[in-house]
Amino acid sequence: MNELAIIEKLRELAERGPHITLGIGDDCAIYRPRRGEDLLFKIDPMIENVHFRREQPPAIIGQRALARNLSDIAAMGGEPDFCLVSLAIPRELGEKWVWGFYRGLLPLSRSTGTALAGGHLACAEMIYCDVVVGGHVPRGKALLRSRARVGDSVYVSGRLGKPWDRRITPRLALGKALRGKASSCIDLSDGLSLDLYRLCLASGVAADIDHVPVMRGATLERALNGGEDYELLFTVPPGKKAPLGTTHIGKIIKGEPGRVFFRGQVLPPRGYDHFTSS
Amino acid sequence: MNELAIIEKLRELAERGPHITLGIGDDCAIYRPRRGEDLLFKIDPMIENVHFRREQPPAIIGQRALARNLSDIAAMGGEPDFCLVSLAIPRELGEKWVWGFYRGLLPLSRSTGTALAGGHLACAEMIYCDVVVGGHVPRGKALLRSRARVGDSVYVSGRLGKPWDRRITPRLALGKALRGKASSCIDLSDGLSLDLYRLCLASGVAADIDHVPVMRGATLERALNGGEDYELLFTVPPGKKAPLGTTHIGKIIKGEPGRVFFRGQVLPPRGYDHFTSS
Numbered sequence: 001m002n003e004l005a006i007i008e009k010l011r012e013l014a015e016r017g018p019h020i021t022l023g024i025g026d027d028c029a030i031y032r033p034r035r036g037e038d039l040l041f042k043i044d045p046m047i048e049n050v051h052f053r054r055e056q057p058p059a060i061i062g063q064r065a066l067a068r069n070l071s072d073i074a075a076m077g078g079e080p081d082f083c084l085v086s087l088a089i090p091r092e093l094g095e096k097w098v099w100g101f102y103r104g105l106l107p108l109s110r111s112t113g114t115a116l117a118g119g120h121l122a123c124a125e126m127i128y129c130d131v132v133v134g135g136h137v138p139r140g141k142a143l144l145r146s147r148a149r150v151g152d153s154v155y156v157s158g159r160l161g162k163p164w165d166r167r168i169t170p171r172l173a174l175g176k177a178l179r180g181k182a183s184s185c186i187d188l189s190d191g192l193s194l195d196l197y198r199l200c201l202a203s204g205v206a207a208d209i210d211h212v213p214v215m216r217g218a219t220l221e222r223a224l225n226g227g228e229d230y231e232l233l234f235t236v237p238p239g240k241k242a243p244l245g246t247t248h249i250g251k252i253i254k255g256e257p258g259r260v261f262f263r264g265q266v267l268p269p270r271g272y273d274h275f276t277s278s
Numbered sequence: 279m280n281e282l283a284i285i286e287k288l289r290e291l292a293e294r295g296p297h298i299t300l301g302i303g304d305d306c307a308i309y310r311p312r313r314g315e316d317l318l319f320k321i322d323p324m325i326e327n328v329h330f331r332r333e334q335p336p337a338i339i340g341q342r343a344l345a346r347n348l349s350d351i352a353a354m355g356g357e358p359d360f361c362l363v364s365l366a367i368p369r370e371l372g373e374k375w376v377w378g379f380y381r382g383l384l385p386l387s388r389s390t391g392t393a394l395a396g397g398h399l400a401c402a403e404m405i406y407c408d409v410v411v412g413g414h415v416p417r418g419k420a421l422l423r424s425r426a427r428v429g430d431s432v433y434v435s436g437r438l439g440k441p442w443d444r445r446i447t448p449r450l451a452l453g454k455a456l457r458g459k460a461s462s463c464i465d466l467s468d469g470l471s472l473d474l475y476r477l478c479l480a481s482g483v484a485a486d487i488d489h490v491p492v493m494r495g496a497t498l499e500r501a502l503n504g505g506e507d508y509e510l511l512f513t514v515p516p517g518k519k520a521p522l523g524t525t526h527i528g529k530i531i532k533g534e535p536g537r538v539f540f541r542g543q544v545l546p547p548r549g550y551d552h553f554t555s556s
Contacts, residue, residue, distance in 0.1 A: 021316065025480065026423050027350040027465055028318040028413075033311040038299065040306040041395065043362040043410055047402045050366070072305040084321040086408045088328070117319065120408075124325045130364045130398075130408035132321055135306075145304050187305055202303065 003121050006098060010116065013106060017115030020082050029117035031082060037136040042072040048127040054093075058100030060165060061129070066105045067168035068189065069133035070112060071230040074175030075187035077143040078135040082117040083109065085131050088124035101129075104167075112172060143178055143185035143234070148203035152183050152235035152252040155242045160192055160229050161218025168230045177243050178234055185234040190227045197258050197269035199233065206255025210263050213247045224262065225270040281399050284376060288394065291384060295393030298360050307395035309360060315414040320350040326405040332371075336378030338443060339407070344383045345446035346467065347411035348390060349508040352453030353465035355421040356413040360395040361387065363409050366402035379407075382445075390450060421456055421463035421512070426481035430461050430513035430530040433520045438470055438507050439496025446508045455521050456512055463512040468505045475536050475547035477511065484533025488541050491525045502540065503548040 011024040022030035033039060046065040048054055066083060073080045085105065089097055098121070109116050114133060148154075157171055171187075178185055186199045192212065200207050214223040235252055236242045253261075260267045289302040300308035311317060324343040326332055344361060351358045363383065367375055376399070387394050392411060435449055449465075456463055464477045470490065478485050492501040513530055514520045531539075538545045 022420070022422070027353040027463075028320045028356065028420075030354075030420055031317040031319060032417070033315075033317060035313070037311075039309040039311060039317075041309060041360075041362060041410075041412065042306045043364045043396065043398060043408065045364045045366060045398055045400060045406075045408070047366055047400060047406070050400060050402055075305040076308075078306070082319075084319060084410065086321045086323045088323060088325055088406070118321065120321060120323055122323060122325060122328060124328055124404075124406070126402075126404060128323075128325070128366070128402070128406045130321065130323070132319075132362065132410045134319065139310070142300070142306075142308055144300070185305075 006095060006121060014116035015110045017081050017113060020115045020117045023115065023117045029084065031134065034136065036139050038139050038142055040073055040076050040078040040135040040137060040142065041132065042069045043130055043132045044068050046129040054127060056165065058097050059104030060167065062101035062104030063108055063167045065129050065131045066108050067170050067230065069131050070114065070170035070172060071168065071187040071189065073133055073135040074170050074172045075143065075185050075232055076137060077141060077175045077179040078137040079176065080112055080114040080133050080135040082115040083131055083133045084117060085119035086129065088122040088128045090125060091123045141179050143182055145184050145186040145199045146202040148184040148199060148205050148235040148252045149237065150205055150252055150254050152237050153248055154207055154209060154235055154250040154252060155246045156213065156231055156233050156249050157246050158231040159213045159215040160231065161215040161223035161226050162229050164228060170230065171232045174232055174243060181236060181240050182234040183237045185232055188229040188231045188233050191225045192223065193225050193260065193267050194269040195233055196260050200260060201258035204257045205252050206259040207250055208253050208261045209250030211249050224267065284373060284399060288380065292394035293388045295359050295391060298393045298395045301393065301395045307362065309412065312414065314417050316417050316420055318351055318354050318356040318413040318415060318420065319410065320347045321408055321410045322346050324407040332405060334443065336375050337382030338445065340379035340382030341386055341445045343407050343409045344386050345448050346508065347409050348392065348448035348450060349446065349465040349467065351411055351413040352448050352450045353421065353463050353510055354415060355419060355453045355457040356415040357454065358390055358392040358411050358413040360393040361409055361411045362395060363397035364407065366400040366406045368403060369401045419457050421460055423462050423464045423477045424480035426462040426477060426483050426513040426530045427515065428483055428530055428532050430515050431526055432485055432487060432513055432528040432530060433524045434491065434509055434511050434527050435524050436509040437491045437493040438509065439493040439501035439504050440507050442506060448508065449510045452510055452521060459514060459518050460512040461515045463510055466507040466509045466511055469503045471502050471538060471545050472547040473511055474538050478538060479536035482535045483530050484537040485528055486531050486539045487528030489527050502545065
């Protein structure tokens with residue numbers, strides 16, 4: 001197992017983006033921005049025994065490591081350009097595990113135009129990975145979580161309560177379609193109750209929801225409080241139409257900032273908080 | 279210990295950069311690029327039992343986590359704009375450790391204009407941290423490791439063989455001064471012998487060095503092969519002058535790409551490789 005040889009091979013395999021003028025192989029990656037755009041950046045970790053178990057397929061772990069960040073780019077209405085991947089694994093897992101991980105990550109990188117522009121590979125006692133994604137959005141057009149207003153309708157994409165062990169489909173096309181339509185947007189990474197709380201808190205409003213699209217086989221409890229759906233939760237002002245295939249689940253109302261009601265009852269933010277949940 | 283409360287506090291403390299139009303608190307950070315610039319990105323981890331021990335002061339760990347990446351920005355002739363910090367720590371270390379870490383990181387962030395624009399905080403079984411730095415350089419002016427040419431002189435900043443347990447001073451002013459002067463540049467993160475090998479390999483040349491400025495108290499062996507000096511190693515073409523205070527250590531010569539000679543003998547690349555060293 002040789003770090004330099006693996007990185008050399010990754011350099012050959014890596015998707016190259018039109019705006020990455022220098023990719024893997026120097027002290028930094030170089031990105032040449034277009035005019036009139038804002039750039040978006042997100043970092044998110046995948047940690048053994050927190051986000052996955054060592055026995056799980058490395059390709060699923062690699063796919064999710066990138067997809068989670070792409071979901072955040074989608075939530076801002078952005079389009080991804082590149083990623084940097086910092087991966088540490090126990091020596092005994094060896095090169096085979098590394099390639100399994102990248103067998104999950106690289107196809108998603110290619111299909112979404114997210115160039116693998118750099119990163120790091122190290123040995124550690126446990127598996128740990130951080131992925132950063134950089135993307136762009138027309139200047140001033142990013143969707144924020146802080147712009148929901150009283151009277152807006154609340155929507156969600158897909159069905160909630162998904163099982164963990166699957167590939168994630170980041171909602172990039174939907175995010176782009178929401179530019180100029182949605183007043184606010186957030187991705188569902190920690191559960192509807194916590195993420196809607198965050199959106200309402202950031203916007204200084206409350207929400208009243210009465211309908212949640214539950215995944216077949218999932219419970220309502222899981223759809224409300226389970227994390228990792230990676231769907232988009234967004235608000236649409238009166239007079240604007242939400243894209244087809246999204247579900248109207250409630251309204252933004254006046255009230256204590258962050259307060260969420262579900263069928264008339266207070267819905268506490270019970271989703272995943274790494275420091276308070278076990 | 280509460281993730282949301284810590285992040286809220288970090289948001290108050292964070293250095294804000296002029297180009298970060300949205301910092302901590304949404305799905306992504308937003309960066310508004312200036313015209314006529316290339317952007318630089320680097321990610322680098324700090325891993326317990328690989329880069330440090332748990333007993334070491336968290337402020338040193340936090341300072342180094344950022345400084346290592348700033349050193350890479352310096353090596354490209356760039357200026358830093360922002361950072362994202364993904365930190366995972368064992369629950370029992372608690373909030374006190376987190377603030378110790380940031381007591382090391384934040385002053386360097388402020389003194390170098392590197393806005394803390396986002397990140398992640400999680401619990402894990404071991405301490406793990408990835409820092410990403412974004413920076414800029416005038417378009418086309420980044421210093422690469424692949425542009426050394428036969429006949430160039432090889433220089434290094436500072437003295438080599440530094441002990442580990444100290445703060446790092448990234449050579450940002452020197453990196454900027456080298457724009458338009460140096461033909462190639464790399465930072466010394468894994469030891470002179472390995473990093474000079476990398477520079478020569480990328481440039482398709484060999485090097486012949488005969489003098490190395492050794493830190494007081496360090497051995498020549500450590501100056502040649504010890505990692506983590508975070509000085510700049512660069513080449514200057516004939517007719518250009520290296521900045522004051524840097525040391526001329528040898529010449530770029532024709533030869534097998536990557537080959538380095540020290541006082542007439544082959545110097546093998548023995549610096550730190552995470553997969554081959556123990």
